Amino acid sequence: GAVVSQHPSRVICKSGTSVKIECRSLDFQATTMFWYRQFPKQSLMLMATSNEGSKATYEQGVEKDKFLINHASLTLSTLTVTSAHPEDSSFYICSACRVGDQPQHFGDGTRLSIL
Amino acid sequence: GQQLNQSPQSMFIQEGEDVSMNCTSSSIFNTWLWYKQDPGEGPVLLIALYKAGELTSNGRLTAQFGITRKDSFLNISASIPSDVGIYFCAGQKTSGSRLTFGEGTQLTVNP
Numbered sequence: 001g002a003v004v005s006q007h008p009s010r011v012i013c014k015s016g017t018s019v020k021i022e023c024r025s026l027d028f029q030a031t032t033m034f035w036y037r038q039f040p041k042q043s044l045m046l047m048a049t050s051n052e053g054s055k056a057t058y059e060q061g062v063e064k065d066k067f068l069i070n071h072a073s074l075t076l077s078t079l080t081v082t083s084a085h086p087e088d089s090s091f092y093i094c095s096a097c098r099v100g101d102q103p104q105h106f107g108d109g110t111r112l113s114i115l
Numbered sequence: 116g117q118q119l120n121q122s123p124q125s126m127f128i129q130e131g132e133d134v135s136m137n138c139t140s141s142s143i144f145n146t147w148l149w150y151k152q153d154p155g156e157g158p159v160l161l162i163a164l165y166k167a168g169e170l171t172s173n174g175r176l177t178a179q180f181g182i183t184r185k186d187s188f189l190n191i192s193a194s195i196p197s198d199v200g201i202y203f204c205a206g207q208k209t210s211g212s213r214l215t216f217g218e219g220t221q222l223t224v225n226p
Contacts (some may be wrong), residue, residue: 006157032211043118043203043216044158093157097211103148104214106157 003028004096006107014115015086021079021110023094029074030096034104035067038091047092050077084114121204121217128194129225136202136220137188144206147180147187148214152201161202162189194224 005024013019023033031052036044048069049057056069066088068080077096081088091111095104119138128134138147146165150158162173164180164187171178177190187204204217 004157034213043218046213049213091155095157095214103146103160103163103207105160106150109155109157111155 003105004094004107006094006110008110009108010111010113012113012115013084016083017114019081019084019112021081021092021094021112023077023079023096023107025075025096028096028098030077030098031074033071033077033094033096035069035077035079036093036095038093038109044093047079052077081112084112086114088112089114119204119206119215119217121220123220124218125221125223127223127225130194130196132194134191134194134198134222135188136204137186138204138206138217139186140206140215141185143184144208144215145184146207146210147178148205148207149176149178149187149189150203150205152203152219154200158203191222194222196224196226198222199224 003026007022011019033050035047037047038044046059047062050069050071052071052074058064071077091109093109095106097104119140121138148163149161151161152158162171162178167184168182169180175192179188201219201221203219205214207214
């Protein structure tokens with residue numbers, strides 16, 4: 001069964017709206033979670049690494065004030081797309097791994113459509 | 116950011132045929148992972164490889180961690196229609212660190 005839950009699965013909203021996406025690890029604690037963005041027919045591109053209890057680490061070119069990440073507990077990380085615009089429309093996916101050398105497991109993704 | 120070189124980009128095969136895809140990198144990875152992604156869903160882990168030279172099977176899937184630690188391949192035997200999807204390789208430098216993904220291989224299986 002799924003080990004990482006992502007919510008919502010789909011969001012359609014107007015330009016200027018802020019959208020929050022949740023990523024939960026199920027039955028395990030994840031000190032680190034990862035947020036990816038995927039455009040159609042492309043691979044996953046890492047946006048940021050979410051660290052429990054500390055600031056997220058953003059990849060080059062990703063605006064931290066645009067994509068707010070909060071990792072307040074060992075089972076939940078949130079990504080907030082602030083003042084979203086049509087160019088932010090994409091498929092956002094999170095992943096998490098158990099402490100140690102377990103491989104990363106991914107959520108089912110959130111399809112964000114900004115009108 | 117860096118991506119792995121994954122080939123082929125796409126494959127069109129008949130049901131029952133075997134499939135092979137591979138990934139190469141200019142740098143060393145200590146873990147190689149293979150994922151499958153269906154439309155509108157997140158990637159699902161197929162096989163994880165942790166040791167250079169390791170050959171691991173999962174049903175009809177077999178993957179190998181290259182001895183140089185710079186490459187990996189995935190084989191699918193006796194393909195079936197539900198094998199359709201995008202297959203991604205991913206490399207990881209250290210435990211718990213970020214993944215670097217290949218560009219993906221789109222597999223189409225004709226019944």
